[in-house]
Amino acid sequence: MTQEEKRLIGKAVSQINESVKSDIRIMEVCGTHTHQIARFGIRNLLTPKIHLVSGPGCPVCVTEPGYIDVLITLLKRENVTVATFGDLLRVRGLSGSLEERKSFGQKVVTVYSPEDVLDLAKRNTGQNIVFAAVGFETTAPLYAALIQTAQEEKINNFFLLTSLKRMEPAIRFILGESGVHIDGMLCPGHVAAITGNGPFLPVTAEYHIPAVICGFEGMDLITSIGILCRQITGEIPVQFMNTYKRCVRDAGNPVALRLIKDVFDSSDVSWREIGLIRDSALILNHRYEEYDASRRFGLKMESAPTAFPDGCECGKVLIGEKTPDMCVNFGRLCTPDHPIGPCMISSEGACAAYYRFGGGKI
């Protein structure tokens, strides 16, 4: 970072801190924002009057225990291998985690790129490869492209068990039903790169809350927080803004949107620790249902209990009602080594970021 950039950031931070006279709450929806805010030590730069609270944008954190249990049930079949990205391995269902199952010698394969899964299927024709498809609109197009490739190449031992979610219904839930008070919102740049502005416009248009689509560098975050503060304090009018134009077009990525539309339908789904959010899931549509693992293997996901028995506050952390350090388990019973709640597992989880980087308190 150049001296000039540092000077500009210093100036922006001073202006923010001088302008905010009373407590305000800004939500960062995206897990990567949560991680970056903690990594850059941004809480520590800002006045304590600015409360940065996390939202439900960490895909691993909102994956329901019942989903993990279904994957574990699948492992009991001789001819099934479960493929997953690494961050899902340690998430616990009621019957344990995939990591535990892997250590017992069951067939769990960690992949680093979605294409690896098709290679796995081609190399193991005697096995049914079930890919744990978790994520938001950001990753959904990748899964859609995989399915289409599988169809073109006539790979018939590859299936998705989807737990894909849409951002807009979750944001509406937080701003509406949840009753959580938010003064401004940092909207997720990665999701917006796919969807465009559309899902985030209602934040300002319908809920009259300042909202900015934001990138992931320190400068992006400071600039966007500055804009939100100026809107919240009334210095400038409330309006929807995009400070991440280098990656996000108003209409999003048409190729990716087409893939999502071609392959998925929307449906209701339960979000871990939050509950059912209408129309918030992406599920394989009838044209691709032969790739749906739940249909192929006749699986039904049990709905999860609304709260974990051991006082875990992840549900409140995920909707910005609480910060991780307000949970009694945080840093004592719940650590990255012994996570109780899902927000302590993924590096994008608010609790993991707070624990690792010290949150606002150093």
Add this chain to the structure above:
Amino acid sequence: MNKKITLRHGDGGLHTSKLIHDIFYRHFDNEILTGYQDAAMFTTEAGRLAFTTDSFVVKPIFFPGGDIGKLAISGTINDLTTAGAVPLYLSAGFVIEEGFEIEKLNQIAASMGETCKRAGAKIVTGDTKVVEKGLVDGAYINTSGIGRVQECFHPRQITSGDEIILTGTIAEHGTAILLERYDLGLQSNIKSDCRPLSEIIPALGDLLKHVKLMRDPTRGGLATTLCEISESHHIGALIEEENLQIRPAVGAVHELLGTDPLYFASEGRMILVIEKGHGLEIVNRLKGLESCSDAEQIGTFDKENSKVCLQTPLGGKRILSMLENQMISRIC
């Protein structure tokens, strides 16, 4: 077809003897080793000695920038270096899987011999065992080493104001292994930084009296090593993120994978804790060495902080915590 190691190579008979002569004696050649004794005998000067041991199980055995042999010698020599010791004599014990290619063993022994020569050390005793296929993964090596500790080096309690020097870029070994292990399909020129650092000791000479502690940031990377030092000396530290050097390719890999290079191993870097006021002098001396040309002061120990903190380029501050979950296993 390539010749393979068989169980006969480990039975202590003719084949074992031939393997030892053709490979180990050839590459490790010195009169103490080839003196045909079961134990090496040597004379040392009076004074303090340092003694260390380490086992190496790295996967893959050959990786960009090195192999298990180079790593096994560098690791033990660098452990001796942390004790302010000039390396003298090493042992090497091999556990080899039946079916391992003899030519690969030859390459490993060659790089061990070469690395020893570079560091001025000798392998003076060793052992070879062969186990049935599947019981180990290729070859494992244990090395132990003895070195002579320099008189002026006295590790001691770190106090506020002591300066922290790092001898170069971070995370290259761990990242090189990560890329090889997971076949990520990324084209890169990332190589392990694995190398012996024994030249630090004679280069610093009398300046070693200002060195309070040395540690090589291997498993757990720079962050974990700094946290361990901080905990054992009951003092926090402030690290300037901007003074940490990371090669662009290494940074890009971690950006892509969402991993943190601060937690990835180096095998050819040293952290030195220097008495307040002597950091610059030592950085300048280190910069003259090929292995430490990128040496920088990266921060200071500081009683104002109870933990190791990182000053970010934005001016923010955050905690640098110890690694709790392994990011990748069998890196050394």
